Amino acid sequence: MRSAINFLPGAVIDLGAGNGSDITGGESRGGNAGVLNISVLDLMNTTYFNISGLGGYSSVSGIAGGNGGIVQLTFKGLIRNFTLSTYTPKLNAGSSANSGAGTAGRIIYNKILTNPLSNKRDADVDGDGQVQVHDITSIRDLYNNYSTDNTFDENADINIDNRISVTDIARVGFEFFTR
Ligand SMILES: [Ca+2]
Ligand SMILES: [Ca+2]
Numbered sequence: 445m446r447s448a449i450n451f452l453p454g455a456v457i458d459l460g461a462g463n464g465s466d467i468t469g470g471e472s473r474g475g476n477a478g479v480l481n482i483s484v485l486d487l488m489n490t491t492y493f494n495i496s497g498l499g500g501y502s503s504v505s506g507i508a509g510g511n512g513g514i515v516q517l518t519f520k521g522l523i524r525n526f527t528l529s530t531y532t533p534k535l536n537a538g539s540s541a542n543s544g545a546g547t548a549g550r551i552i553y554n555k556i557l558t559n560p561l562s563n564k565r566d567a568d569v570d571g572d573g574q575v576q577v578h579d580i581t582s583i584r585d586l587y588n589n590y591s592t593d594n595t596f597d598e599n600a601d602i603n604i605d606n607r608i609s610v611t612d613i614a615r616v617g618f619e620f621f622t623r
Contacts, residue, residue, distance in 0.1 A: 449484045451492040459497035459513035461538065464504055474500025474538040477513030477549060485556070487623070489523045490573070494531040499538030499546045509538030512549025520556045521566035523623040525573030557598060565602045567619040575619045583613050 461475030497513020512535035535549025591606035
């Protein structure tokens with residue numbers, strides 16, 4: 445059973461911060477953008493996942509701009525990573541009158557290796573958000589490894605039987621080019 449999380453075209457999650465005052469004599473610090481935590485236990489469709497988390501502009505002298513936002517994703521399998529998607533998260537730091545920008549935001553990826561819904565690992569072996577040839581070659585290169593081998597990579601052991609075999613390649617085959 446699939447329980448994908450999807451975002452509708454045109455929707456934006458805005459974590460952005462306010463700019464400092466533009467009133468002369470009332471200059472102020474730009475705000476820091478927010479933090480967004482999302483947990484998805486199965487697939488996450490990032491095609492329309494549009495996030496804006498811009499730091500605010502600091503108009504007061506001597507204060508850097510606000511920090512960009514932080515997005516923390518806990519997921520089992522992305523459908524397309526952000527560089528392949530329609531939108532790229534905007535997590536830039538805010539600028540300032542004379543003290544440079546704040547700290548740029550970032551995305552933190554926490555991939556769940558074992559899917560609690562199926563007790564199998566994600567078929568996206570290399571974690572690039574797609575299921576394609578490189579995932580198969582990753583398994584092939586580790587073919588017949590056992591969990592006791594020091595070259596063993598648990599990402600390639602999709603059916604979690606502590607061995608990298610044709611069964612794992614077959615799992616990639618079932619999902620080939622589905623994302
Ligand atoms: Ca992949
Ligand atoms: Ca296996």
